[in-house]
Amino acid sequence: MVGVPRSKGCRTCLERRVKCDENFPTCKRCDKRGLQCPGYNRPRKFYHFIGPSGEQLTTSGLPQYIIDDSVSLRLNRTACVTQQKEAFGLFVDTTFPGLYYAWSSRVDVNFIEFVRQQDDSSFGALMLGARILGTLHLGRLYKDEDKIASCRSMYSRGLQCLAELIRNPQTVKSDHTLGAAVLLAIYEILDGTGQNSWLTHSRGITALFRHRGARAHSHGVGHMLLIAFRSFIVADALIRNEPCFLAEPEWRSIIKVSVRQEGLLGKGSKLGDLIEYSFHDITIIPGLVVRTRSLSNKLTHDNPVRRQKLMRELMQSRERLTDLHSQLVTLSSHDIRLEDRPGVYGPIPVHVANLLAHFSLHGINLATALLDRLILSIDSGQLQLTGSKSALCIEPSKEYQDTAISSASDMIPMLAGGSMGQINESPDHFALSMGMMILDGGSKDQLP
Incomplete structure (x- = not known):
């Protein structure tokens, strides 16, 4: 970084710390002392600087991480997130082909599109859920036990992120929160800690559905998320020996509305x-x-x-x-x-x-x-x-x-x-x- 003196006086007066009369071309103080006035050119010198990202300047004056490296890091991050989204698409295509293709062209936004629409810089609960399922699919496909084991660590982080979303009144009803809960529940179904550990997630997802209300699931992403998990909600109710909330009139009406809308839209x-x-x-x-x-x-x-x-x-x-x-x-x-x-x-x-x-x-x-x-x-x-x-x-x-x-x-x-x-x-x-x-x-x- 370049340092510039604030005073406009000559260099001799600055070093003597006296007030310069700033006479041009030479100051009178230097003339009286018989000195050659150095003039009023401002000297520049370089200071050691640590940038906001923590990179230090080297002795040559160049940062250790130059701009090309910074761009490269962003490109790598974008490529990594894109690969994770595609891996999630492979997971859906392999694990839920019937459910996905039976409704993908009939809903406003299907699950793969929903994940692909997420910001590349987002590493929240939803993207963690997609990353976990994509990694699990690749681990099982190539029999890579390390990948499968890494899913459990990512799952713990996903739960923490989901808990933060649920505690926040501004995000508890969001599509992101419900989508993340559904993805983490599916992981628990496929590679859970216990035989029926997925029921804990199912109970929480039921609470989220009811908190959002039936109208939030009659169209758009909310309708897609309901279709994705509704069969598991019915099974959960049977296991718990409880009535299913989807049997309530306002929820059952969604089915009739969706059938009518599909007909009107040619779907x-x-x-x-x-x-x-x-x-x-x-x-x-x-x-x-x-x-x-x-x-x-x-x-x-x-x-x-x-x-x-x-x-x-x-x-x-x-x-x-x-x-x-x-x-x-x-x-x-x-x-x-x-x-x-x-x-x-x-x-x-x-x-x-x-x-x-x-x-x-x-x-x-x-x-x-x-x-x-x-x-x-x-x-x-x-x-x-x-x-x-x-x-x-x-x-x-x-x-x-x-x-x-x-x-x-x-x-x-x-x-x-x-x-x-x-x-x-x-x-x-x-x-x-x-x-x-x-x-x-x-x-x-x-x-x-």
Whole structure:
């Protein structure tokens, strides 16, 4: 750095520390003393300087980190973040192909686009979540244990960042916060510290959804985040033996709104609509389980009005799901020519549509079977219920007519842990089943 004296006097007067009369071309003080006045040119000298980034000047006067190095560091950082975003895209493409491609062209912003839109300088909770999942995917792909182990360290940092976002009233309702929570929960599902450790995240995500409100998830990023995690929310409610908040009217209305909007925007399809309506009915099943267990723990003839009302709801729900199942079977029939399917599949790719239909049908089958068991637990296998003829004509399947349910704890076998393999080994299939694969009891469902 160049230092310049503040006084305008000659150098001799400055050194003597006396006031210079600044006479031109030489000062009178120097003339009186018989000295040659050096004039008024300002001398310059260099001082040692430490910049704001901490780089020191070398003896040659150049900084240790010159501007090219600074630009290089920024370029390296940008390239690193870009690679992390692409690795996350590979993770989604490999781990959730059905869920992603079934909805990617139907939502306003898909998850990969959402991550790519983040600022390259951002290393917050959302980008850490994307980085963790991308690194986990690459570690498993190349069998690199060091990469897999590094995810746990990044996960701890991600949790700290997420906690800060949740504590801040200005960020607790943001898409960034909810997106980060979803990504960290998915990591916990795939490589968790315990068999059901993901439930802790799920409970927190449920609280975030409810705190943001249903309207925040009817469109945009909020709608995409709801679709990404809603199957796990249903499974969480079944495991905890609690009603699912997605069954509340304001949340169920989102499904009807989204179906209507997709139709208006030309993104709708018969297959997509049927699956949305199926999920619409599946959300109420956890609540039906809770109510059935509550009644099953009481005397057989206790409060018959409540029992009849519950029985009617169970049978109506089963009837709706049976009808939706039949329509899905018809749509996925191989007798329909591919050229006749644009209105059936819409923007959903054909190979993904087949996967989506298969596991959605599997989820409906599991939900219907559970409803059969709930009906039998109330009525001991005999449907003595007043109501419409169509409801009375629905009979439980033969498999469950031969099964006596003596206690509420036997209704959902292996629910608290036996089906965990279905989640972390095939999370995409689990999501496409609308969370109903939690009822599989650990069995593997294979594609035909």
